[in-house]
Amino acid sequence: MDPKAQELAERIISGDETVAARVISMIEDGEEEGFLVLSTLYPRTGGAFKIGITGSPGAGKSSIIDRLAYLYGKSGKKIGIIAIDPTSVKSKGAFFGDRLRFKSAEKVEGVFIRSMAHRGFSGGISKAAFGAECVLDALGKDIIIVESVGVGQTELSIYLISDIVVTVFTPDFGDEIQLMKAGLLEIGDVVVMNKMDMPNAEEKAKDLIAYIGDLKKDAPPFIKCSAKKGEGIELLLEVLEEKRREKLGMRREKVKALLLTFIKEELSRGIEKMVEEDPKFNEILHSVQSGKIDPYSASVHFVSELLKDGKMEDYKWRRKG
């Protein structure tokens, strides 16, 4: 056991926020030390209830989280919030604008808020988000709320790192076709229609309930709320708590899918460079470039040759490509 990692882990367990925050950064940056701490903490985690919030940008995810965290906090629960925003493809930078919405949550004792950039990871979260959840869990948080990037259909990963997922809609969601295209109806253990203070919201809520009813046999609970006015949030909290036990039963399945996702990612990252340096790759690439073979067949052929040769063994494991 690494003594420094052990010490950092102990400080997190004793409630040291500065160390917790530092270790989350280490995990984000892929530092060895961070993963050592995480592996020490991991057996002590699992106590927190993890709530994921998804929905289009501007739907009111942050505003709902603010209200929800406040309510949970008032009932004596310790809250962790992880707000994920996109990384700019061009500059690799990010702007975090969620934090300034958490005005009432901020006033509650024991709230820890962390912004994270997705850094190119797929599925609407950052790769380090699960690690951050573990750190906050070990820090003693009872409820961990994760706000996803908010791009619809591709937000599958939020499922893997949450016990329950809330999808947020607004009365200006457009029409049924738009919803089908966005793929937003396929996800969500709980559906929320926010901004019910807007004109014709009731009508749009009825439409949305009808669409969901058509698509799904057992439609998820539907909650109308206004984060602006603070209405409907108590009901949301009640529903989340009601479903909690049933949802916790799915953790084993979710962690399996998460592990597979990480393995795929590690594998491809470790191998990509090796493949490029392989003379056989250049051969087959040339055949593709000169139009002799299509890239689908080429990839299948290349991988089957690789496995046949036992060449995989030569491909060294690499963390940093």
Next chain:
Amino acid sequence: MEEKRIKVLIAKPGLDGHDRGAKVIALALKEAGMEVVYSGLHKTIDQIVNMAIQEDVDVIGLSIMSGAHIPLTRKLMEKLKEKGIQDKKVFVGGVIPSKDIKLLKEMGVEGVFPGGTPIDDVIEAIKASVKK
């Protein structure tokens, strides 16, 4: 994908409601490849320090147009020391008379950038301060 990024908190302390400069700086730093947290308006120094801890930023940038830059910065520097996070680099921008720059630097501020500073200078200064 996994590599060290510079993370910055752009904070607006006190009652000052001028947020244009803060937003301009925040977006420019993002374009320069940094991860930028914006505090929003009207934050207390305690709130700002708390944010800097939880976000684990490398740099805290105060944007102050109210004329209260001396007491606000002094309070920030004291709080950072109290919390044991003096390693965070502090920058100050906004309406800052040039006669005050020396005093701010004596308090431990890395760089002071009054209105009219080219943004590239700010980016260079932040990158250099995090490296050392």
